[in-house]
Amino acid sequence: MTLAPTSSPAKSAPAKGLLASGAQQKILAFASLIVLLVFFSLASPNFLQTANILAILQATSVNGVLAVAATLVIITGGIDLSVGTLMTFTAVIAGVVLTYWGMALPFGIAAAIIVGGCSGFISGTLIARMKIPPFIATLGMMLILKGLSLVISGTKPIYFNDTPSFPLLSTGSLIGAVIPSVPLPNGVLILFILATTISWVLNRTTLGRYCFALGSNEEAVRLSGVNADGWKVAIYALAGSICGIAGLLIASRLNSAQPALGLGYELDAIAAVVIGGTSLAGGRGSVLGTIIGALIMSVLLNGLRIMSVAQEWQTVVTGLIIILAVYADMLRRRRAG
Amino acid sequence: MLNRRTLLGAAGAGALLATTGIARAQDKLYIPLISKGFQHQFWQAVKAGADKAATEFGVDVTFEGPDTEAQVDKQMDMLAAALAKKPAAIGFAALDSQAAIPLLKQAQEAGIPIIAFDSGVDSDIPATTVTTDNLAAAAFAADKMAELIGGAGKVALVVHDQTSRTGIDRRDGFVNRVKEAYPNIEIVDIQYGAGDQLQSTEITKAILTAHPDLKGFFGANEGSAIGVLNGVKETGATGITVIGYDSGKLQKDAIRSGEMAGAITQNPVGIGYETVKAAIAAVKGEKLPPKIDSGFAWYDKTNIDAPEIVAVLYD
Numbered sequence: 001m002t003l004a005p006t007s008s009p010a011k012s013a014p015a016k017g018l019l020a021s022g023a024q025q026k027i028l029a030f031a032s033l034i035v036l037l038v039f040f041s042l043a044s045p046n047f048l049q050t051a052n053i054l055a056i057l058q059a060t061s062v063n064g065v066l067a068v069a070a071t072l073v074i075i076t077g078g079i080d081l082s083v084g085t086l087m088t089f090t091a092v093i094a095g096v097v098l099t100y101w102g103m104a105l106p107f108g109i110a111a112a113i114i115v116g117g118c119s120g121f122i123s124g125t126l127i128a129r130m131k132i133p134p135f136i137a138t139l140g141m142m143l144i145l146k147g148l149s150l151v152i153s154g155t156k157p158i159y160f161n162d163t164p165s166f167p168l169l170s171t172g173s174l175i176g177a178v179i180p181s182v183p184l185p186n187g188v189l190i191l192f193i194l195a196t197t198i199s200w201v202l203n204r205t206t207l208g209r210y211c212f213a214l215g216s217n218e219e220a221v222r223l224s225g226v227n228a229d230g231w232k233v234a235i236y237a238l239a240g241s242i243c244g245i246a247g248l249l250i251a252s253r254l255n256s257a258q259p260a261l262g263l264g265y266e267l268d269a270i271a272a273v274v275i276g277g278t279s280l281a282g283g284r285g286s287v288l289g290t291i292i293g294a295l296i297m298s299v300l301l302n303g304l305r306i307m308s309v310a311q312e313w314q315t316v317v318t319g320l321i322i323i324l325a326v327y328a329d330m331l332r333r334r335r336a337g
Numbered sequence: 338m339l340n341r342r343t344l345l346g347a348a349g350a351g352a353l354l355a356t357t358g359i360a361r362a363q364d365k366l367y368i369p370l371i372s373k374g375f376q377h378q379f380w381q382a383v384k385a386g387a388d389k390a391a392t393e394f395g396v397d398v399t400f401e402g403p404d405t406e407a408q409v410d411k412q413m414d415m416l417a418a419a420l421a422k423k424p425a426a427i428g429f430a431a432l433d434s435q436a437a438i439p440l441l442k443q444a445q446e447a448g449i450p451i452i453a454f455d456s457g458v459d460s461d462i463p464a465t466t467v468t469t470d471n472l473a474a475a476a477f478a479a480d481k482m483a484e485l486i487g488g489a490g491k492v493a494l495v496v497h498d499q500t501s502r503t504g505i506d507r508r509d510g511f512v513n514r515v516k517e518a519y520p521n522i523e524i525v526d527i528q529y530g531a532g533d534q535l536q537s538t539e540i541t542k543a544i545l546t547a548h549p550d551l552k553g554f555f556g557a558n559e560g561s562a563i564g565v566l567n568g569v570k571e572t573g574a575t576g577i578t579v580i581g582y583d584s585g586k587l588q589k590d591a592i593r594s595g596e597m598a599g600a601i602t603q604n605p606v607g608i609g610y611e612t613v614k615a616a617i618a619a620v621k622g623e624k625l626p627p628k629i630d631s632g633f634a635w636y637d638k639t640n641i642d643a644p645e646i647v648a649v650l651y652d
Binding site for chain 2: 044046047049051052055058059062155156157159167171250253254255256258260261262263264298301302305306308310311
């Protein structure tokens with residue numbers, strides 16, 4: 001299946017083709033992940049240890065959540081450069097609510113997610129209603145949010161020492177309390193629950209269907225009388241609230257809202273999305289692929305570190321893997337078409 | 338077909354990695370250093386010092402740090418990976434001490450000694466801290482500034498950030514010294530440029546526009562100092578005394594040509610060297626002082642080529 005039929009208006013039953021192509025890409029990405037795991041396990045006895053696997057999953061949690069948010073937007077054919085600094089902004093908001101105002105934990109959680117959703121709503125409005133290209137609109141939002149994070153926090157980290165249960169949000173382990181041999185951090189659990197939920201939203205709900213439809217042919221969606229702009233705003237708002245979850249996770253893990261953090265994290269998220277086989281052109285992608293993409297990135301980085309590969313080379317290898325993954329995906333589709 | 342391709346790629350990567358030294362001797366002590374940065378020349382000089390100690394004492398040392406000093410979580414991932422390697426000891430320069438405490442406790446429980454370096458770690462877990470006394474060094478820069486501008490006039494500071502220990506100490510060291518000893522010197526502005534040369538250049542130009550009668554600038558790290566130099570040069574202002582911090586080729590050239598009056602240098606090579614040395618001592622169970630001062634020095638046109646200065650400068 002080539003790109004052409006995806007974008008042709010004559011695709012009356014896109015679901016079947018998409019599923020088939022998506023499944024193949026997921027298998028390919030999954031196979032690469034397994035190859036990496038086997039390779040690093042053979043290369044170092046320290047790699048395949050419970051503590052290290054948990055460290056890898058922990059390292060994946062924040063980027064994974066951001067990548068899920070980016071997946072939604074990218075499937076619509078858009079891009080969201082503000083995910084990283086929005087994460088930071090929501091972390092700062094949680095800090096303001098919990099530490100400055102001394103409110104209870106649920107309020108902090110709700111504030112971060114709601115503020116994230118509002119920011120996504122603004123991005124979506126700029127893009128859908130005011131017709132500012134997504135790249136520019138979210139670039140602007142990225143800078144606005146970065147600046148506001150610094151302004152609100154007074155450029156200093158906000159610590160959560162008054163909310164002792166806050167770090168447990170990411171670093172505690174509900175599963176470990178039940179099965180002590182598997183102390184899976186809550187942050188990872190949250191990532192998996194979120195991924196499952198968003199996967200369901202994409203495949204089983206109207207919002208999900210319009211997400212793909214907007215990405216493959218926005219004009220057709222519009223002409224068929226659907227409120228395309230409204231749905232687009234909704235998708236950006238959903239992505240924004242997911243960034244709020246990422247903000248909570250990172251703040252909880254660091255026990256602090258670090259206001260200077262976040263720039264560059266959008267690129268890691270986009271890389272995970274792309275490695276997972278979601279097309280930057282829109283209309284095609286999956287959350288499962290994205291999670292595998294995020295895992296590939298953190299396994300690779302952790303494995304290279306465990307092998308004591310010099311940091312310069314870690315960066316080079318990561319870049320190569322991104323190109324290789326996308327090229328492999330293209331080859332597969334060309335052959336299938 | 339594609340899986341084979343992936344496998345080939347992985348095998349290729351494996352071959353590349355194998356040559357970069359994974360075949361380490363198991364009996365050597367392994368000491369990873371997790372730093373606050375990696376790309377700046379300063380950190381590369383710390384790394385050089387660590388490597389020197391590694392060769393001298395026959396231990397294995399790796400050196401890693403995040404791309405920017407904001408990436409606290411990335412540093413945590415590096416520390417976690419270092420711990421997974423079951424090292425003999427760890428050298429660690431915390432970006433945020435509080436965030437690192439859980440992992441440091443984990444190291445403590447595993448009996449892995451931690452040696453803090455550069456800005457250190459706000460905790461009693463580290464066996465010792467190898468650091469520059471930035472407050473004293475910046476106060477010395479203020480003394481030099483006063484001497485060079487004749488004890489009176491307006492000066493401004495371009496600092497890398499207001500959140501890190503070094504940023505705070507260098508700013509406060511300079512400002513407090515001016516306040517207590519030089520009533521006729523007015524600090525008109527303190528701006529933060531993230532240690533980014535371009536950003537610091539723009540800041541400098543803005544300050545010069547606002548205060549055309551400015552007499553002196555203090556750039557609190559390498560990037561800030563280079564930015565100040567660029568800014569002064571681009572506006573064409575003259576008669577401005579620039580004092581920098583750390584070294585690097587551009588600062589050294591500027592001091593030789595007289596564009597910069599002088600700079601404070603830390604001893605980054607010494608920081609790296611002493612960190613590894615202290616780590617080995619800690620592994621052997623030797624007693625360590627709570628702080629190891631790696632020292633600082635003032636250098637200008639007159640002593641830039643003196644052997645004791647050349648030894649601590651880096652390009």
